[in-house]
Amino acid sequence: MTLLKIFDEAANLISESEDLKFIQDSLAPSGVSIERWNPLLVESSSDNELLEFYESDIEKIKAAYGFKAVDLMSVDPELAQREDFPSIRNKFLKEHTHADDEVRYFISGSGLFTIHHLDRVYSISCSAGDFIRVPANTWHWFDMGPCPEFKCLRFFSDESGWVPYYRE
Ligand SMILES: [Fe+2]
Numbered sequence: 001m002t003l004l005k006i007f008d009e010a011a012n013l014i015s016e017s018e019d020l021k022f023i024q025d026s027l028a029p030s031g032v033s034i035e036r037w038n039p040l041l042v043e044s045s046s047d048n049e050l051l052e053f054y055e056s057d058i059e060k061i062k063a064a065y066g067f068k069a070v071d072l073m074s075v076d077p078e079l080a081q082r083e084d085f086p087s088i089r090n091k092f093l094k095e096h097t098h099a100d101d102e103v104r105y106f107i108s109g110s111g112l113f114t115i116h117h118l119d120r121v122y123s124i125s126c127s128a129g130d131f132i133r134v135p136a137n138t139w140h141w142f143d144m145g146p147c148p149e150f151k152c153l154r155f156f157s158d159e160s161g162w163v164p165y166y167r168e
Helices: 020-030 047-053 055-065 077-081 085-093
Strands: 003-008 013-017 033-036 069-075 102-117 120-127 130-134 140-143 150-156
Touching: 003 020, 013 020, 020 033, 020 102, 020 120, 047 055, 047 069, 055 069, 055 150, 077 085, 085 140, 120 130
Parallel strands: none
Antiparallel strands: 003 013, 003 120, 033 130, 069 150, 102 120, 102 130, 102 140, 102 150
């Protein structure tokens, strides 16, 4: 279930909702868009099987939005056992922008996107079925959590992939 929490810059909770229309309307001023597609059961599929399974949808999305590249980000809780996990988690957790839109489709699991727009902080818990687009040059961060588990498709408008510009 998609969950939006809106905070002020002092981290006071202003509102929260699981209602998709409310979430879309609340995010509209920031330019962030979110859609919910029907999630499919994929627990037993390998990453290659998933990419094959989604191939025609991926091609349709690439054509519709002009994306040039796509990859599958697949994270399981074993990642948290690695010595370098804190630095991996922190790479996405530090506030940053991109020159490209950040576009994700969650196939399974969940992750927390946070958008900083004007004097508001929008925390969006995305889960299976969520298609989210964070426009280029939007301040944001992503938390995979202390016990990460998700698979998502990442769409890119150029071949350089995920390139962050961190806030000084
Ligand atoms: Fe990002």
